Amino acid sequence: MSDHLEPRWSMGSPDDEPLLITDMSPVELARMLHDFGYPMVRIDGVAGDGALVAKLGSEVAIRGDERFSVWENRYRDYSFCAGLPADGVVPAASIAHWNRTRRFTRLYEAHGILMLEMDISLAGGVTPGFVLNAIERWERAVQDLLDFIVRSARCVSAVPAGAELLH
Secondary structure: OOOOOOOOOOOOOOOOOOOOEOOEOHHHHHHHHHHOOOOEEEEEOOOOOEEEEEEOOOEEEEEEEHHHOOOOOOEOEEEEEEEEEOOOOOOHHHHHHHHHHOOOEEEEEEOOEEEEEEEEEOOOOEOHHHHHHHHHHHHHHHHHHHHHHHHHHHHHHHOOOOOOOOO
């Protein structure tokens, strides 16, 4: 990817026909995120699959879901994923509470890492504004998660040993 990318994504005027995106390659998504002002890097995974890494409130890996792809290297669904070391800081009951009370994101702990995920679907056609809105939702979710971890850590430290924490 070159250092200079020309903006291609326009929100358009109310009279314009909206540009509908039904699938996107990782390069197109990187260009769109770059055009919206987010720094992007492409990394190669263990199996040779590529992931985008963006600074969206935190460092986030973005992967395409090929299960519903019609064309090679074009995806209808993307997953945003960020991990934070939080071994034992957030009790399972608090994680379950997050998942019950938040829309659009999933939170779980895997091997001492607290994982936050959010899917974006382009199926049926979406506008660039929808994608931007999803990115902004992701940024809010990451900020909410950081606040949530701080509150959970305070609750855990305030609970007497042997007592059960209800959130």
